[in-house]
Each structure stands twice: as C-alpha cells, then as structure tokens.
Amino acid sequence: MLRxxxxxxxxxxxxxRLAKVQLFGRGQNNGDNARLFREALGNLRGPLMKVAxxxxxxxxxxxxxxxxxxxxxxxxxxxxxxxxVRRRMAAELGxxxxxxxxxxxxxxxxxxxxxxxxxxxxHAGEQVACKLQYPEMQSAVEADxxxxxLIFAIHRRMDPAIDTSEIxxxxxxxxxxxxxxxxxxxxxAFYGEMLSSxxxxxxxxxxxxxxxxxxxxxxxxxxxxxLDFKDDSLETRNLLGRHLFNAWWLPxxxxxxxxxxxxxxxxxxxxxxxxxxxxxxxxxxxxxxIFEARFVGGVVDLYHGLLHDDQARIVSAYETWGFRGLSxxxxxxxxxxxxxxxxxxxxxxxxxxxxxxxxxxxGRKEAFTVHRTLKERGPIKVPREFVFMDRAAIxxxxxxxxxxxxxxxFRLFNDAIENFxxxxxxxxxSAALHRAGIIAPK
Numbered sequence: 232m233l234r235x236x237x238x239x240x241x242x243x244x245x246x247x248r249l250a251k252v253q254l255f256g257r258g259q260n261n262g263d264n265a266r267l268f269r270e271a272l273g274n275l276r277g278p279l280m281k282v283a284x285x286x287x288x289x290x291x292x293x294x295x296x297x298x299x300x301x302x303x304x305x306x307x308x309x310x311x312x313x314x315x316v317r318r319r320m321a322a323e324l325g326x327x328x329x330x331x332x333x334x335x336x337x338x339x340x341x342x343x344x345x346x347x348x349x350x351x352x353x354h355a356g357e358q359v360a361c362k363l364q365y366p367e368m369q370s371a372v373e374a375d376x377x378x379x380x381l382i383f384a385i386h387r388r389m390d391p392a393i394d395t396s397e398i399x400x401x402x403x404x405x406x407x408x409x410x411x412x413x414x415x416x417x418x419x420a421f422y423g424e425m426l427s428s429x430x431x432x433x434x435x436x437x438x439x440x441x442x443x444x445x446x447x448x449x450x451x452x453x454x455x456x457x458l459d460f461k462d463d464s465l466e467t468r469n470l471l472g473r474h475l476f477n478a479w480w481l482p483x484x485x486x487x488x489x490x491x492x493x494x495x496x497x498x499x500x501x502x503x504x505x506x507x508x509x510x511x512x513x514x515x516x517x518x519x520x521i522f523e524a525r526f527v528g529g530v531v532d533l534y535h536g537l538l539h540d541d542q543a544r545i546v547s548a549y550e551t552w553g554f555r556g557l558s559x560x561x562x563x564x565x566x567x568x569x570x571x572x573x574x575x576x577x578x579x580x581x582x583x584x585x586x587x588x589x590x591x592x593x594g595r596k597e598a599f600t601v602h603r604t605l606k607e608r609g610p611i612k613v614p615r616e617f618v619f620m621d622r623a624a625i626x627x628x629x630x631x632x633x634x635x636x637x638x639x640x641f642r643l644f645n646d647a648i649e650n651f652x653x654x655x656x657x658x659x660x661s662a663a664l665h666r667a668g669i670i671a672p673k
Contacts, residue, residue: 310339310347311365319363323446331441335361341496345409345517350451358451359438368410368445376403401615405491409517412447418516419449421667425482431510432478433501452512454499460508461633467508471500472636474511476643479627484647486660487527491518491619493626495633520619521669524656525551530620531651534644537566537573545569553614561611567600572624575640584631584640 311319316337320328329335332351339347346364353359365371376399383399408414416437423434433452441448460467475498482488490497492515501510529551536544542562549557549565557565570577575584664671 310342313337316347316349316363319366320361320446323363323443324441343496351448353438353441358453359441359448360435360451361441362412362447362449364410364412364445372406372410376406379403396612397615398613398618401618404615405518405520405619411444412442413444415447415516415519416442416449417667417669418519421488421519421521421663421669422482422513422516424663424666425486425488426478426513429477429481431474431501433510433512435514452499452501452514454501454512455508457495457498457500457630458633460500461635465635465637468634468636469638471508471511472631472634472638473643475627475630475634476638476640477647478511478513479623480644480647483522483527484531484651485656486663487522487524487656488660489520489522489620489623490516491520491623493623493630495630498630518619520623521660521664521671522616522620524653524660526616527656528651528653531648533569534573534576534648537569538577552617554617555612557611564600564611572621576644577641579639579641581637581639583635583637584628 316339320335324331331354333354333356335351336349338349340350340360341348345368346362349361349363351359351361379399379402383396416439419435419437423436426432426434435449435452438448438450457471460471475493478498479490479493482490490513497513497515499512499514500508501512503509529548532544532551533548535541536548545566546557546562549562554565575582661671
C-alpha cells in the first residue's frame with residue numbers, strides 16, 4: 232500500500248500539472264513537466280523505473296520531451312546490505328544456506344531495479360553469480376503496472392495519435408515473467424541450446440540445487456565491461472560488435488527469440504589468457520521474448536520488401552505483425568520507421584550503425600516525423616509483438632553506437648537469414664524449447 236501511495240503521489244502530481252498545461256496550452260512548460268515526471272519515477276527505483284526506461288525507447292509511446300528525460304534513468308540501484316541478504320538467502324535456501332557455499336561475498340557485485348548479484352564459490356570450487364530478488368517485488372510490480380495505465384492514459388489525453396493499449400499489455404506480461412527466476416533459468420537453457428555451436432558467445436550454466444523462483448545461481452562469466460574497449464582499435468571494436476550482432480540476430484532469425492533488454496550492462500567481453508577480447512558473455516536472461524515463426528517471417532519479408540521496393544510484401548509484413556486498417560498514409564509513416572531500423576541492413580557497405588547520430592538522439596528525428604503523420608492520419612494501434620522487437624532493435628543499435636563499430640551489416644544480416652524458412656524456424660524452435668523445458672508460443 233505504501234508503494235501505491237508513493238507512486239500515485241509522484242505520478243498524480245505530474246498528471247495534475249499536465250492537465251493544467253493542456254487546459255491553458257499544451258506547449259507550455261512541457262520540458263519542465265517531463266523533468267518532474269522523470270524525477271518522480273527515478274526516485275522510486277524498482278519496477279516502474281524499468282518500465283520508464285523501456286517506454287522511453289518506443290517511438291511515440293510518450294512525447295519526445297518525456298522520452299528524453301526517461302532515457303536518463305539508470306538501471307543501477309543502491310544495493311541492499313548484508314543483514315538483508317542474509318535474511319533473503321535463508322528464506323530461499325533455508326537457515327543453513329551459508330553451508331551450501333564454500334564462500335559468499337557480503338558485498339553485491341551488481342544491483343539493478345529488481346534484484347542484486349553476489350559472487351560466491353561452490354564446494355566444487357566453481358565461481359558462481361547469485362542473483363537475489365528484492366522482497367515484495369511481485370506486489371511492487373502490480374502497483375507499478377496500475378500506475379503505468381495512468382501514464383498511458385495521460386498520454387492518450389494529450390495526444391491520441393497512437394493507441395497504447397497493447398503496449399501496456401505487452402510490458403505487463405514481460406515484467407511479470409521477469410520476476411520468475413525459474414523461467415529465467417529455462418531461458419538460459421534455451422540460449423545455451425541456440426548458441427551451442429558458437430564458441431565465441433558464452434552462456435552461463437544454472438545450478439538448479441542452489442536456485443529458486445527468487446534466487447538464480449549460475450556460473451560466473453569472467454569478462455570486462457564493453458565500454459572498456461570504446462577507445463581500442465577499430466578491429467577490436469568490430470570484433471565485439473560482430474559477436475553482439477550475432478548474439479542478437481541469430482537466435483531471432485533461426486529460433487524466433489530475442490534478448491529484449493540489450494544494454495551495455497547485460498554483456499561483457501570474454502578474454503583470452505593474453506588479455507585480449509575473443510568473444511562475448513551474455514549475462515541476463517530475464518527479458519526474453521519468444522515469437523511464433525510467422526512473426527519472424529514477417530520481419531524477413533519486410534526486409535526484402537524494403538530492399539526491392541515491393542509494396543505488396545511490405546503491407547503483408549505489417550499485417551503479419553498485427554497492424555490493421557492501414558491507409559496509404561499510415562503505411563508511408565511506418566515505412567519511415569522501418570527504413571530507419573532496417574537502414575544499416577539494407578546498405579551493402581562498411582559503415583557505422585548510425586552515421587553522425589549520438590546514442591541519446593538515435594531515432595528521434597524519425598520518430599518525430601512518424602508522429603506528425605500519425606497525428607494527422609491516425610490513430611494507429613501498435614500490436615504487442617512489435618513492442619519488444621522495436622525496443623530491442625533500438626537498444627542493440629545504441630550499444631553498437633557506443634562501441635563505434637563499423638561493419639557491413641548487410642552481409643551480417645544476410646548470413647543470418649540464409650536459407651530462411653518459417654518451417655525451419657518452427658522445427659528448430661520447437662526442438663530447442665523442448666530441451667529447455669519451455670512451452671512454445673501460441
């Protein structure tokens with residue numbers, strides 16, 4: 232109840248100001264209101280902060296001023312102290328939990344919005360990462376999702392160009408999934424299956440006997456932060472960029488799965504004995520989105536439609552994604568955004584992912600142009616499947632911008648979709664999901 236009150240007061244006070252602005256002129260003090268909105272959410276930490284980060288990357292889900300402010304929210308939260316950790320670990324593994332480890336670090340190695348990670352060592356001598364969820368996160372998530380409805384309601388009143396109803400449903404479903412560490416353990420097994428033939432991309436192993444629905448113990452993947460290499464040679468940055476591209480696109484194109492939260496903190500560079508980066512560690516599997524094979528087919532069809540200017544194939548792809556009732560003007564608006572997302576993949580040359588665009592402005596110009604058309608010709612309902620696909624593509628692009636990688640993305644993507652068929656995706660996905668203990672999407 233306390234969290235409901237805190238979130239409601241923070242968001243509600245901004246809502247009241249927005250209503251006043253709307254009454255006396257929508258353009259007044261919009262930047263100030265956006266800043267207040269970001270501060271109200273950022274002070275809370277927890278799930279709503281994660282939601283705020285997410286919706287800041289979805290074009291036109293919120294006005295540009297609000298998206299820019301929310302993009303500043305950080306994923307790191309202050310860690311909880313040792314007394315908290317001791318109580319939480321006892322709740323998950325029993326009063327004798329410390330005897331189940333040879334050692335367990337009192338200080339957190341990392342802390343985020345839903346939990347924190349401690350380094351430990353098993354009696355067999357293996358270094359492990361113990362991801363421990365904060366208490367009462369389920370009730371906190373439900374409280375925050377109620378307030379998310381208010382956030383979207385505010386936006387609909389201000390600007391009804393886009394129907395956010397399915398965006399809210401998708402965010403709610405994925406955020407609830409992220410609380411289930413048993414599900415995340417299965418996601419890790421799934422990624423292990425998908426990437427088993429690629430030695431340069433490393434996936435951890437789960438220690439089931441030291442895991443619960445709110446505690447996930449997995450092998451510790453030694454590596455260095457990606458940003459450590461932003462001033463290294465172009466060869467090194469391209470090597471990491473290529474592994475990152477493959478770690479994201481190969482699972483999607485061949486198995487229908489995406490890592491829905493691609494940011495720098497979820498990857499590290501795998502090092503060799505000489506201290507040189509040779510691959511990539513994938514560190515977090517809470518936000519994995521699995522699609523039906525037909526959706527993957529729509530993504531590939533849209534690519535070929537844009538590449539060959541095949542309007543019928545483009546429209547068919549949008550309809551496969553779930554867009555309905557598209558006029559010529561709305562299709563043109565969607566094409567602006569699609570050509571931005573697919574742009575590097577359509578360009579057969581070595582290039583950066585975005586030329587001359589800082590990470591914080593990545594996609595903003597295109598989003599503004601799309602919004603202007605939707606405002607005149609909309610509204611348009613964004614289908615659920617689009618939400619995390621789009622968010623993840625933006626996140627991946629931002630990481631590649633930070634790395635300043637320059638590659639032939641056209642060749643990399645065409646390698647990923649070589650001999651593509653929906654039937655093969657269905658076959659591979661079904662087999663990998665079965666081995667990982669996950670039910671296929673319907």
